[in-house]
Amino acid sequence: MQMLRDYFSQFGELSEENMQILLSSCKRGSLAKGEELVQANDWVDSIYFVEEGFLHYYTDTENGDRCTLKVVSPNYFWTMLDEFFNQKQTIDTCVALTEVSFCEIKRQDYNALKESNKTIASFIHSVTEQILSLKVIEANNKSKMTVEERYIDLLENNPQMIQEVPVGIIASHIGTSRETLHRIRKKLAAA
Amino acid sequence: MQMLRDYFSQFGELSEENMQILLSSCKRGSLAKGEELVQANDWVDSIYFVEEGFLHYYTDTENGDRCTLKVVSPNYFWTMLDEFFNQKQTIDTCVALTEVSFCEIKRQDYNALKESNKTIASFIHSVTEQILSLKVIEANNKSKMTVEERYIDLLENNPQMIQEVPVGIIASHIGTSRETLHRIRKKLAAA
DNA sequence: TGGTAATTGTGTCAATTGACACAAAATTAA
DNA sequence: TTAATTTTGTGTCAATTGACACAATTACCA
Incomplete structure (x- = not known):
């Protein structure tokens, strides 16, 4: 407890x-x-x-x-x-x-x-x-932030979720499709 | 009161x-x-x-x-x-x-x-x-409903807002641009 | 441990959307 | 009442996105 x-x-x-x-x-x-x-x-x-x-x-x-x-x-x-x-x-x-x-x-x-x-x-x-x-x-954060910003926020503040939850579900959690999240990940990896 | x-x-x-x-x-x-x-x-x-x-x-x-x-x-x-x-x-x-x-x-x-x-x-x-x-x-409704569904919801449940609030602000309230809301209105008017 | 199921990466393509631009209409203020 | 400002309608175009498809990989279960 x-x-x-x-x-x-x-x-x-x-x-x-x-x-x-x-x-x-x-x-x-x-x-x-x-x-x-x-x-x-x-x-x-x-x-x-x-x-x-x-x-x-x-x-x-x-x-x-x-x-x-x-x-x-x-x-x-x-x-x-x-x-x-x-x-x-x-x-x-x-x-x-x-x-x-x-x-x-x-x-x-x-x-x-x-x-x-x-x-x-x-x-x-x-x-x-x-x-x-x-x-x-x-x-309010959902209104203010883009999908990419929300993903970066997760990376910084909740890396455990990214590690343990399937990307498809993370994608829907931040309000996008699995494919678009994949594009974001690829883009961030390249940078 | x-x-x-x-x-x-x-x-x-x-x-x-x-x-x-x-x-x-x-x-x-x-x-x-x-x-x-x-x-x-x-x-x-x-x-x-x-x-x-x-x-x-x-x-x-x-x-x-x-x-x-x-x-x-x-x-x-x-x-x-x-x-x-x-x-x-x-x-x-x-x-x-x-x-x-x-x-x-x-x-x-x-x-x-x-x-x-x-x-x-x-x-x-x-x-x-x-x-x-x-x-x-x-x-939850914001996650479940499309922009068009949210606009229809306003039409049915809050017509006063549609009457008194500029469309640009209604558009941002339901999560889209003024132009896209205009497309939705045109489509609904045609139907 | 081997086979099945689920998840992931990735390409193509069509549809949707936002950005921009500007004229028309409406509203507000002087 | 007129002039200035705001809001609206609408077209074009580029960028983003989602849908679909499928091979590769990983995870799970018997």
Whole structure:
């Protein structure tokens, strides 16, 4: 749980007692490569925190093509938020691209935490605000940066993803085709 | 304040007393067309709720081109979230595309609300969660839909924006150039 | 370990797109 | 109300991109 403890710590001080309460609501789990964390028709009853490995969150459209919504990297909270908060069945899928170890917080425990004491409730609210802020930054970066810039950003800030995730999936993650990403790689290699 | 009251109501029941506390933290304001709500170098100390009119949230890149981050429509909470939550100066701009009327919640009042009582604190947390969920839905839709589909979506769900916002800005909002949007419009008109 | 499946590199080609240019129309300001 | 400014419509053209195809390589499973 050390990773999750460190993750929480970046959002402010918390007494060891409260940190324990927080961490005791999290259960560790793991997935083999190819195993599904959430699949179509599932109800989404947990929030996940990826410790190691990569997840592929995607949707299959009516036209039959697969649309990558996100490649989830380590040290990241992820769930299908609308389905989790509003208790819906999903039509999307989330599958392990590599071996994955994660922490899981069930809805019931998440809700209990918000009721446990004021400090924890307020702390979780801060974490929610920071995740919201991060989502907007990610969305804005997608608007601001070109595909090539996003690939260079990955090279610099997430080389592990490039090493462990198939290029086709990285391509869709940054919003282009496998072939175009290949052109970018060739161009960068030449420079 | 009726719009804001209705907006809040969709997230759950609230006693009239608590609703009053909530609404009394909001001050109404307005902008003339072309007036800036937030500009480069500003500190961002408020959250805004647009009642009427449209805002243009954009950034100017080093290369000298303007990048639209969002066109904000009525009935929508908006601020520069990272700057607001983390007390930073911004490099971006938010300007009124039309006459705009809005409600404003200052950081100080927002923080006071979170301390006022448990019901309100918990209610605001729910609103934050729903806004987070909405942001992710918006981001996912941007991945799933083509430019043409997003334009049709606007036609169906936000005709007012099409009527009141220049096509060049709508084009950048849905992620394309003015010329390509014009081609789409011509094609749709022919069909 | 050998065979199968998946992934990658790469070329060609058609379609889409963005950049540029400029006249027409509409909006704004003096 | 007129002049100046902004926005819009539209054509051409070059560059980028995606689709397809397939051989080479790598990864996986029995």
